Amino acid sequence: MGSSGSVFSEEELTAYQDVTYLTSQQILRVYERFTQLADDVGRDTRLPKRLISELPELRVNPFRDRIADIFSPDGESIGFEDLLDMMSVFCEQAPPSIKLEYAFRIYDFDEDDMLSEGDIATVVRRLTRESPLDDRDMKQLVGNIMKQADLDDDGLLSYAEFEHAVYKAPDLIHLFKIRM
């Protein structure tokens, strides 16, 4: 960690701390991991997003491609600050509201800002990849979720409905953490 300490000045670290939920140690750690992803990486390098999916913390995550998509602003590459954004959302200190927001975006596969039945079905398929559910079960599962969560009954889950349904689930906040 010796060299990375001199890469950031005090003001830069404080500025990063103001916009993320990370402490300065965590920011330096993230930088260290970023530089290890490829050769000759500096602060302004932009790496292809598939390298982020190769991070050991994300390698076995079924949603790693969605995570990489969300945090890369141009859809192709990820820079150091994007990685910081990602770690900030997934860190321990981030509030539940931010985590819920990004969980919603991760699950929104067709990116129309609403969770449709197709989105939910894709989520279930990703979760049970090795042993998929048969069609009847899938339909019943998705139907039950919609019935319980879709309050205004338009067949889509808006963010408010998603937040209301999942905020009460005891675990999302605890499990939605990636520690580095």
Add this chain to the structure above:
Amino acid sequence: MDDIHVDSVSVNLLTAAADKQSLVRSGHSVTDTILRGLPSRNLCRLESSCRTLDSQGSAYSTRSAHDRRHAFPTMRISSVASRERRHEDHTVDIVDSILSTTCMTDGTARAERRCSEAIRDMAMGMAMKRSVKLRTEARIHRQKRGCFGELKYSTAVKWKRFKEDVNNLLFSAELWRTPLLSVTGKFGSGVHSYFLFLKYILLLNIPTCLLLMTFIFIPHVMHRCTALEQILPSQNLDFTGLELITGGGFLSRTEMYQGVYANGTVQPIPGYNYNMKMSYLLTMVAYYLLCLIVIASSMARSYRKAYIEKDVSTSNAFISKVFAGWDYGVTSSEAALLKQKSIYFSLQELLSRYRTTERRSLLKVVELLVWRVLMTLLSLFLLTCSCYLVHLLQYTKSLQGTNKKLLDGLLIPGCVTLLNQLLPALFTFIARKEGYNSARGGLILTMLRSSTLHALTLGTLMYYWYRDGICDPKKNTRCPSCWEVNVGKNVYQLVIFDFLLSLVITFFTEFMWKVLSSVCCRKTMSPPQFGIVGNALELVHSQTLCWLGAFFCPVLPLIVILKLVMIFYIKKVTVILFGDVPCLQLSAMRNCRPSMNVWSTSRAWAHFMLVFFLGFCTALCSTGVAVFMVKPSQGCGPFRKQQSVYDTVNELVRYLMMTQHWLGTLVSLVTAPGIIAGVLVALCTVVYYAKTLASGKQQVVQLLREQVMMEGRDKTFLLKLLQSIASNDVSAPSWLSCSTSSGHADHTIRSGFIKPTT
């Protein structure tokens, strides 16, 4: 957890669901544009939330960080909108809405902090946050602050920086970060919660142990040094390793036990008087009080997180499983595979339970009930048996008198520890056979039964130990000279035995399984699971012993700290070495249903805390009995020659009355039983009030839910109407006359209808 109930309101809407879906996705341009422009989809809630904060005024600063964040919902920029509009427009929008909220722009440090926190809480990329921040700061009209205002502002900024630095320091000193990361990566959050619990207990013990050391142990040692007494007695200094296990021998004459402490003033540094007796009692009171405060607040916090904020009645098992099912902390592929399979199995189980509508045949219900009653009786029988066994052993020992043989002395602690280690495993097995619907019910029952077992065995032991203290030398010639030291020794032996036995059992079971699986029966036998419940209960038990014995053996917390550190490394090794066999075959998977997957982490923590608190209460009660009712021995201890330990308090009050009258009156008031009873009654009233408030709010939530559903129906109705108008279908569609409730509304709409302009 049986919350797959079908909402009665939504059943009626089932039939129209398909119809409505087609309406929404019809691609009809009018409805699409309107839907996208709806304010609920372009949410900007900053103004309203700020208004509520303003009305509450000073309540802002006293709210916890959690409350504050929930009151400040993020300003959402939907991903659709962000694609269609420019970056610049967005920034301008956000800056405008921030500047329109006065609570963030009045130039004080607090306003700036709110502003920066609101920006940080927004779900945007860093570049955008930075541009918003720059623009806001450029446009904020800084009020002229006078001298005093400047001072306040600069102190507030410095304080914020200081708090951040302290936070950073605490994070860098995070204990055991790397081992915990590797364990979580392989096993998920359930096992992680066990290790967090261990860390919590360790961090609780360290300052309390420090308290005892500074105020009791060290002054007395210094006193004996300066008084030129030998710390270790010259005679009987035959140190065999056995003293470490029995705690006897020369150790009984050291500061390890209560017996050697002087009962008057001592002089740790020549010239300074130090009242050992008062200090002993007051430090012990402070120790238990500190533990009580920390545990009670943790328990309250975890209960709130697990049960109150997570509304059990509206949560749905399917939703939790699908959206909150994946553990993002898992990093090894075997654990990921295991997690996927367990999600699959839980979903299958939930679906099958949902399909067979919970109408079990009467016969099955009766059978289950009978079985459960039998199992409960069996566990009660086991409890009584173990209690009786302990009683029998103690009775025979007391009849024998002072035991000469070493093994006799160690028989009781060995037996008690064996019972406390093995019976919980038996209880887990029984609970599994009872066939509870949710595994959580069975686990709670196991925890309760094991805690009762611990309490009963310890209670029986304490009864006999204290009986030595009440022994009357005139009637019984075999009274021990210093019963406090004996109690301390016994507790020490229990702690050591507990540790050794858990070591032996862990290695034995893991080793035997490895041997057996390599030799035969690999497919049918399931690997030993890291039983989170069993291990957590062991931790609670060892900490209860620590609290029990702290009054008689002030060094016990230090020993327990060492024990916890060793347990951490041992468990980590066994979990990683022996517990990582992946259960890949389907048949093994069924047996392999790991307890770790059943635990929902926040509830796990709440349960641990509850059992922990119960253990603390048990220990406190027994120490209370010793303090109030048992006569201290005549020849040893800081309370010698008194009627009870509580007399010291009366002595203190008398002394204070003479020197500082008001303090004496205060102390006597605080310790009066009437006041304490009154405080308890007041607390109960507060709890009752809070509970009624909570249930009232829950009813309001239900009403609002139904209201939202009705609004949804209204929205669909209006959209359909709009669509029919837009497509110039003036003749009344059939569905308009269907809904009877809207009969009246339907007239008014048609009468006030504006002709469509073509």
